[in-house]
Amino acid sequence: MDRRITPARNDLAADWLRDHVKAEQYVGGAPRTVIHDGAPLYFMPDQNAGLESQLIYGEIFQVYEDRDGWCWGQNLTDSYVGYVPTAYLEADLPAPDHQVVALRSHLYVEPDIKRPTAGTISISARVKVVDxxxxxxxxxxxxxxHSRHLICLEYGTQDIVGTAIKFIGVPYLWGGRSAEGVDCSSLVQIALAMAGVSVPRDSDLQESAVGVEVPMD
Structure with missing residues (x-):
């Protein structure tokens, strides 16, 4: 099984894999919401490890283990598995009803552009508007x-190319999925996601899931 999208280790695995993989323990896990845009996802609990992918603000991460400041689990958006710092996740947030359509939007501490900011969130980030x-x-x-940077989830956008164009000038980042940096497959993933089309994280998985062979002639 593909370790990128299979939440299984020798000692621990997701309960739904009980009949498919051998592990010492199986757990159901618990969902948590990503509250840090571009949260790093690693193959091992080590910040010096290579970046596997990133989690976007508002995504749901199914946590199967929370230990020593790290959560091991699976991103429910694209099934990617890995470790993320526990501080970047939060439980019990309400379901989102809007998403960010600007390439990047500031998080303000008060509804005033002259007030301090508490970070930024990227295009495709999902939020719950409460006021x-x-x-x-x-x-x-x-x-x-800022309300101009949000759109109701029920509407979305069909302009795949328009979404991709917003990333002109954004640097390449292996494993990146945010306005701070993207790789080739995440650019495709985000552009399609904004049009309501869900695709896997990596190019080979995208080819298998939605790819269509184009004749050379």
């Missing part, structure tokens, strides 16, 4: 986002 003040929306984490 509105002027041209700002307050999201479930308590931060404020």
């Amino acid at each position: 509105v003040s002027g041209s700002f929306c307050r999201i479930a984490t308590g931060h404020w986002v």
